Amino acid sequence: MSKLRTVYPHEFEPHHHWYPKALNATIHPMISFFLSLEQERIITRYCHLHPTVNRDKLREILNHKAKYFLWAGADLLNVTSAGGKRQMVVIENNSCPSGQKSMPLVDDNQEQGSYRLMVERTFKPSLKNLRNKIKGGLAVIYDKNPMEVSGYAAVIADVMNEPVYYVCFHKDEENPSAKFVDGILYVLVEDEWKAIRAAFRYVTQKPWSRIPVNVKTKILNPTIACLAGGRNKMVAAKAYEIFNAEIAEFGLKINMPETIWDVRKNEIPIWVKKLGGHAVIKVPYSNAGQGVFTIVTEEELEAFMEMEFDYDLFIVQSLIGNFNWSSTTAAGKLYHVGTIPNNKNQAYVADIRMMVSATDAGIKPLCTYARRAEKPLVDNINSGIDSWSMLGTNLSIKNQDGTWASDTNRLVLMDRRDFNRLGIGLDDLIECFIQTVLSMVAIDKMAQTLVNKQGKFRMKLFKSLNDDESLLNEILIN
Numbered sequence: 001m002s003k004l005r006t007v008y009p010h011e012f013e014p015h016h017h018w019y020p021k022a023l024n025a026t027i028h029p030m031i032s033f034f035l036s037l038e039q040e041r042i043i044t045r046y047c048h049l050h051p052t053v054n055r056d057k058l059r060e061i062l063n064h065k066a067k068y069f070l071w072a073g074a075d076l077l078n079v080t081s082a083g084g085k086r087q088m089v090v091i092e093n094n095s096c097p098s099g100q101k102s103m104p105l106v107d108d109n110q111e112q113g114s115y116r117l118m119v120e121r122t123f124k125p126s127l128k129n130l131r132n133k134i135k136g137g138l139a140v141i142y143d144k145n146p147m148e149v150s151g152y153a154a155v156i157a158d159v160m161n162e163p164v165y166y167v168c169f170h171k172d173e174e175n176p177s178a179k180f181v182d183g184i185l186y187v188l189v190e191d192e193w194k195a196i197r198a199a200f201r202y203v204t205q206k207p208w209s210r211i212p213v214n215v216k217t218k219i220l221n222p223t224i225a226c227l228a229g230g231r232n233k234m235v236a237a238k239a240y241e242i243f244n245a246e247i248a249e250f251g252l253k254i255n256m257p258e259t260i261w262d263v264r265k266n267e268i269p270i271w272v273k274k275l276g277g278h279a280v281i282k283v284p285y286s287n288a289g290q291g292v293f294t295i296v297t298e299e300e301l302e303a304f305m306e307m308e309f310d311y312d313l314f315i316v317q318s319l320i321g322n323f324n325w326s327s328t329t330a331a332g333k334l335y336h337v338g339t340i341p342n343n344k345n346q347a348y349v350a351d352i353r354m355m356v357s358a359t360d361a362g363i364k365p366l367c368t369y370a371r372r373a374e375k376p377l378v379d380n381i382n383s384g385i386d387s388w389s390m391l392g393t394n395l396s397i398k399n400q401d402g403t404w405a406s407d408t409n410r411l412v413l414m415d416r417r418d419f420n421r422l423g424i425g426l427d428d429l430i431e432c433f434i435q436t437v438l439s440m441v442a443i444d445k446m447a448q449t450l451v452n453k454q455g456k457f458r459m460k461l462f463k464s465l466n467d468d469e470s471l472l473n474e475i476l477i478n
Contacts, residue, residue: 003168003177004187007140007153009161014111017151018101019408025104025415031368032106034429039063039362042430049427052251058434061252061441066358068451069225069444070122073097073355074436075393078337078424079320086337088431089255089320090240091351093439095221095230096202099355101148103367104415114355114367115155121364122357123220124159127198132216136195139165139187141178141211142202149202156200165189165196171205183216183478206285207231212476213457227462227475228450229443233315234284234466236443237261243442254438258318258329262467265309271316272301276328278319283311285471292394296325296387313468321391325381338377339412340423346376350412350422351393354436363437368429370412370422371395 015023039062047055074093080086105113138160140153153166165187169178177188185196198218203211208231211223221230229236237259244253257280260271272279272295281304283291295301296319318327323335338347350372356365371393378390395407412418450458457477466472 003173004189005166006189007150007157007164007166009157009163012112012151012154012158017115017147017154018103019147019411021408021411022102022104022413022415025413025417027104027106028414028416028419030426031414031419031429034426034433035106035365037430042433045427046430046434050251054250054252057247057250057252061247062437063362064358064437064441064444066363066440066444068222068228068447069095069230069440070126070358071095071097071118071221071355072230072357072436072440072443073099073353074432074439076352076354076432076435077320078350078352078422078428079334080337081332081334082323083332086428087255087334088352088428088435089257089334090435090439091257092233093230093236093436093443095225095443096204096207097353097355098145098148099353099367099369100151101145102369102411102413104413112151112155112158115151116159118357118366119152119155119159121359123156123200125360126220127218130197130218132218134184134195134197134216136184136197136217137165137187138162139167139178139185139196139199140202141167141169141185141187141199143168143170143205145202145204152200152202165194169203169210171209176210180210180212180215180217180476183212183214185215185217185219204231206474208475210476212478214455214478223476224447224450224457225443227466228447232285232466233282234261234313234468235446235462236439237315238465239442239446240439243438243445247438252438254442255435257320257334258327258331260316261313263314263316264312265305265314268314268316269301269305275316275318278321278325278327280317280319282315282317283309284313284315284466284468285311292392294319294321294387294391296321296381297383297385299383300387311468311470313466319391321387322377322379324379336377337423339372339421342421348372348376349391349393352422352424352432354432356433356436356440363440365433365436368414368432370414370418372410372412374407374410 075091076088142149153164157164186193213223229239240254279295281293318329326333326335336349341347352370375389
């Protein structure tokens with residue numbers, strides 16, 4: 001299979017870019033209504049339900065002019081406390097989020113759906129007033145999710161009315177079809193290296209190892225967005241804490257699990273014990289459900305401690321499980337609301353992905369879907385139990401040959417059939433949106449802090465935030 005394909009205008013075919021179950025689904029009226037809400041209506045409703053929130057500050061954040069993190073997708077958990085206080089908790093925010101292929105059309109007459117919204121609202125405007133006047137073409141570079149990424153390539157070709165180079169760009173690839181020279185991206189087209197003026201990026205696996213931080217080609221999203229939190233859970237946690245301190249006086253807060261960062265492997269059992277023996281351990285720079293370990297028994301902790309890792313530092317977070325086996329924190333216990341029980345009276349953990357992007361009219365939602373865990377929640381745990389099967393929701397499966405597949409049986413669409421299973425309403429969707437925007441803005445602000453006035457990466461500052469030698473050695477600067 002060729003590593004590069006040229007995509008021309010008018011090539012978009014919907015059945016290539018949606019899961020079959022999503023292609024033929026009818027969107028739930030509540031989702032359609034939510035996506036049609038104007039910003040002021042969202043602000044009015046949110047402030048009505050959260051009277052301590054400063055309306056002007058919320059409006060300012062929703063109109064944040066993102067500089068680096070223009071396209072985001074947060075994963076959120078619907079949780080509650082023993083006292084019945086429900087909230088949406090941010091687990092992570094992704095700088096190359098999936099979701100388009102899982103989103104039913106809002107308007108049946110617009111067959112390119114929110115692929116086109118993303119390109120028209122965010123990608124095309126980002127190309128205005130480019131500092132570096134590179135004479136070159138457009139490209140889409142990726143390392144997974146070809147169903148969705150090829151959809152973006154076809155829509156970009158239509159919107160920009162020019163060919164788009166669709167390029168596979170894997171880590172440690174022999175004879176890659178993409179390379180950077182003096183900050184400019186080049187792609188190999190019929191034995192000729194062609195310069196690229198702008199690229200849409202869906203490179204997810206350690207993107208900083210092959211896409212330099214300082215580049216001249218316009219890239220959406222750039223590598224700095226990944227290092228600042230979009231693919232780096234360590235720095236993301238710090239970005240959230242810093243931003244929370246900034247917005248606390250305005251009644252706003254990013255809801256997140258209690259997080260301990262910069263944890264070396266031999267220290268992990270101490271922190272797990274402090275959290276009541278239940279915790280989540282994360283390799284900070286992994287994604288797609290890789291490098292996340294749920295610990296609810298001694299056996300699971302022992303199995304983790306026997307593993308070998310590429311990196312030196314981890315983060316440990318409070319675990320949100322069932323009420324009888326969630327982490328104990330200073331703020332008390334949080335536990336999953338879960339799906340509406342099925343006909344076997346089984347409830348499942350589910351998370352919600354909310355995808356948003358920066359536009360000239362503020363940050364707006366693009367699409368949303370949900371994923372459920374493989375096995376239902378149980379009230380009590382015992383030795384030998386596999387907690388990940390009850391708590392892990394990511395659909396990505398990494399095959400032995402390094403390719404990726406998806407377990408679409410656990411996909412929960414926002415359609416008339418699936419949505420009701422989630423047990424959420426319009427206010428929950430608004431909360432998901434606000435939490436996604438808050439976390440996106442926190443990461444974008446961190447990215448801006450990590451770049452100096454000349455537009456160069458501040459490596460010393462980054463090292464002070466994330467002093468992990470294995471990671472630092474991977475980062476390409478120029």
